[in-house]
Amino acid sequence: MVTTRASLHTLGCRLNQAETSILGDGLRRKGFELVEFGQPTDVLVLNTCAVTEDAERTARYLIRKTLKHSPHAFIAVTGCYAQTGIEQLKQQAGIDLIVGHQFKLDLPAYLPAIHELKKRLVPDIHHTKTMARGDFDLPHFAEPDSTRALLKIQDGCSAMCSFCIIPFARGHERSRMFDDILREANSLVAQGYREIVLTGVNIGQYAHGDKDFYALLRRLDQIAGLERLRISSIEPTTVSDELIDLLATSKKLCPYLHIPLQSGDDQILQAMNRRYTIKAYTKLIETALTKIPNLGLGTDLLVGFPGETDTAFRNTVAVATDLPFSYLHVFPYSSRPGTAALRIKQLVPSASVKKRTDLLLDLDRAKRLTFHNKQIGKTISVLFETGTRDSYRFGTTPNFTRVAVTETGDLQNQILPVTITAAADRFTFGHLTASQHTHSAMAVL
Ligand code: SF4
Known part of the structure; x- marks a missing residue:
């Protein structure tokens, strides 16, 4: 019997990865045989990112690359770039289906039936500018990756950091229903998964009814048979003392925090509309390090934000050096349509952005080595x-x-x-x- 192949690929964050897993499950239910991305295929589902220009460029490149080895492949594009860059994507040859965020998880239903699969002259589009509001549940469980299962608990963000396109791409923050999360967590444990990673855009803002993020963690922590529970990236303003205490005492919650810093300079933080100071961030990290043994600590740094002077950058280097991060994720700034940072005129020359990025990438390697050395003998x-x-x-x-x-x-x-x-x-x-x-x-x- 001839099978019809589909491959999926994710750009960007862990939340996108979790959603790609759900889409993969939908494709399988529809009768497609999933093949590894990069192999000849009949369908490509590309879950895109719009956080940087580079991510958008990569999406366009991967579509061209897929059409080279699979010229008849039906190309479906979803994710943040499909939401914010729809006009650009409409111009790109070879795309058959564009699905905005609002309809993302319905994508398998928009694919033609296997025997009707053929390329279109113009893409079919499912897209709206108005994003969903309110709590949500998910139609079916995420198909987890090999050993860690990604569990989506939240979507969207209302923080409006001045550099960030996510609020435009994913809309306002909203939370998954409490019982729906527990249902999926129990199902993942029953399938034999040992670790669950909680994902979302701004997961510390989780709120459903009278349940906040802490209440959710407390409840998940009690699931019999679950061995590890991991929090993915969490905003510093949402890490409470009680959360740190829970991380310090729970047998299941992993001693791991990824807390985006973005800049080590208060003025730049203010211009970014980040709502904390370096003093508050440092205090938070020191408390976490004091209370949680052998904590793994990661952060994000955004380099070359408009107005970032040499002094401001040196402040970032100083904070990133002083705090015992186990790794740094370094992102060069790129202007994103619709964001408030576009109004700031003092752009940092691209050569300086590159130099600063390279310097922080060197620091990242040094931090990783230092942290790894500390693990020796344990x-x-x-x-x-x-x-x-x-x-x-x-x-x-x-x-x-x-x-x-x-x-x-x-x-x-x-x-x-x-x-x-x-x-x-x-x-x-x-x-x-x-x-x-x-x-x-x-x-x-
Ligand atoms: S907290 Fe800021 S950087 Fe993070 S997703 Fe929300 S707006 Fe973007």
């Missing part, structure tokens, strides 16, 4: 992923350290104690520790 639980790479098996610790071991055998989706023996900037090396000797003694870090 015995930590590692959740192993599928497959091998360069004859290593890889897994992740609760504090989000990647670990490579040389042991073979069936490690996939197992949580096993590993003693860390060496470090590089991208990951650490270790060996399995005989579990019968170490389980009781092992600090589940």
